[in-house]
Amino acid sequence: VKFLELKGFYELERTIGCGGFAKVKLATHLATGEKVAVKIMDKALLGADLARVKLEISALKSLSHENICKLYEVIEIETHIFLVMEYCSGGELFDHIVEKNRLTESESRMFFRQIVSAVAYLHTLGYAHRDLKPENILLDRHQNLKLIDFGLCAKPEGGMANPLYTSCGSPTYAAPELVQGKQYLGTEVDVWAMGVLLYTLLAGALPFDDVNIDSLYKKILSGKYEEPPFMSLESLRLIRCMLQVDPTKRITIKELLSHPWLTLGVLEPVQIMLQNSKMYQRECIGIMATHYNVENRTMWQHLKKWKYDYHTATYLLLVSKKKRGSGLKLYSLS
Numbered sequence: 001v002k003f004l005e006l007k008g009f010y011e012l013e014r015t016i017g018c019g020g021f022a023k024v025k026l027a028t029h030l031a032t033g034e035k036v037a038v039k040i041m042d043k044a045l046l047g048a049d050l051a052r053v054k055l056e057i058s059a060l061k062s063l064s065h066e067n068i069c070k071l072y073e074v075i076e077i078e079t080h081i082f083l084v085m086e087y088c089s090g091g092e093l094f095d096h097i098v099e100k101n102r103l104t105e106s107e108s109r110m111f112f113r114q115i116v117s118a119v120a121y122l123h124t125l126g127y128a129h130r131d132l133k134p135e136n137i138l139l140d141r142h143q144n145l146k147l148i149d150f151g152l153c154a155k156p157e158g159g160m161a162n163p164l165y166t167s168c169g170s171p172t173y174a175a176p177e178l179v180q181g182k183q184y185l186g187t188e189v190d191v192w193a194m195g196v197l198l199y200t201l202l203a204g205a206l207p208f209d210d211v212n213i214d215s216l217y218k219k220i221l222s223g224k225y226e227e228p229p230f231m232s233l234e235s236l237r238l239i240r241c242m243l244q245v246d247p248t249k250r251i252t253i254k255e256l257l258s259h260p261w262l263t264l265g266v267l268e269p270v271q272i273m274l275q276n277s278k279m280y281q282r283e284c285i286g287i288m289a290t291h292y293n294v295e296n297r298t299m300w301q302h303l304k305k306w307k308y309d310y311h312t313a314t315y316l317l318l319v320s321k322k323k324r325g326s327g328l329k330l331y332s333l334s
């Protein structure tokens with residue numbers, strides 16, 4: 001079905017992901033020629049989850065971090081909601097690990113620092129991700145990580161016991177307290193999942209794995225996993241702090257930021273807030289103002305309302321293009 005509301009602004013291309021009640025298509029933002037990912041949600045299929053999606057959209061609008069997939073535009077029509085998101089041309093981290101079998105300590109550190117920075121940023125803003133796994137970590141063309149919350153399966157209330165969850169991907173990244181259906185803190189659950197992730201990067205295998213879901217639960221609750229001989233003592237020490245079954249004994253994200261393993265060979269602790277340069281912003285406003293034949297001030301007046309309309313998308317895409325060092329050009333829309 002062709003969506004007329006996108007005509008002339010975006011050109012939809014192949015489907016790059018689908019599930020539950022959403023589909024993600026690759027698309028081109030026609031004014032800049034940049035690739036974007038368009039998440040198409042059918043409001044009829046969303047039903048009661050429409051409210052949760054609206055919450056996620058307002059959360060996404062408040063997120064601006066180099067390692068979190070950027071929201072560019074929100075388009076709502078009678079039957080569908082479209083989220084125009086940053087397209088990550090490097091695909092999933094998962095495929096990157098599989099193809100390399102396992103990563104070196106320094107490559108793992110370079111990736112892991114970015115994940116810790118993104119999750120610490122989320123936690124600072126009062127959010128928890130709750131579904132950290134390699135499928136939700138994408139790569140851009142420069143091997144920068146981009147955290148997404150693909151969240152196609154409704155986040156079941158009542159934790160793991162909910163049959164919906166078991167049918168929605170295996171709980172290999174789920175913390176013991178989540179698996180037990182206990183009260184849990186999203187921030188502590190995220191630290192556990194990052195421990196599983198770091199183990200997977202370094203060992204090229206999952207710490208807790210089993211085809212039988214009940215024995216998988218038992219392994220997670222035991223907190224026992226194999227420590228491969230090729231893993232350094234420092235990395236094993238860090239993983240032990242993260243894969244603590246008792247969440248009160250688990251390392252916190254704040255302590256993680258300056259843990260010796262994360263700063264090994266790198267001087268400063270992990271930065272949370274990364275600033276965009278003001279210079280790029282002024283230049284992009286100028287280009288848009290010229291293109292639309294309005295004053296710079298008028299263009300800025302509109303953009304600072306952050307309406308997440310086509311102008312927001314054009315501006316954000318121009319800034320990211322500028323940061324990449326590509327030339328800036330706007331195409332007249334047909």
Ligand SMILES: COc1cccc(Nc2ncc(-c3ccc(C(=O)NCC(=O)Nc4ccccc4)cc3)c(OCC3CCNCC3)n2)c1
Pocket residue numbers: 016017018024037039056059060068069085086087088089090091092122129135136138147148149150151
């Ligand atoms: C080159 O080959 C490839 C191969 C594969 C992918 C790509 N690229 C590529 N780029 C972008 C996407 C995307 C971005 C955002 C969202 C989203 O839902 N955001 C919402 C969001 O992020 N909330 C949120 C974030 C942080 C905190 C809280 C809330 C969804 C999808 C994509 O999807 C495809 C799926 C496929 C199944 N696994 C997951 C990705 N794929 C490219």
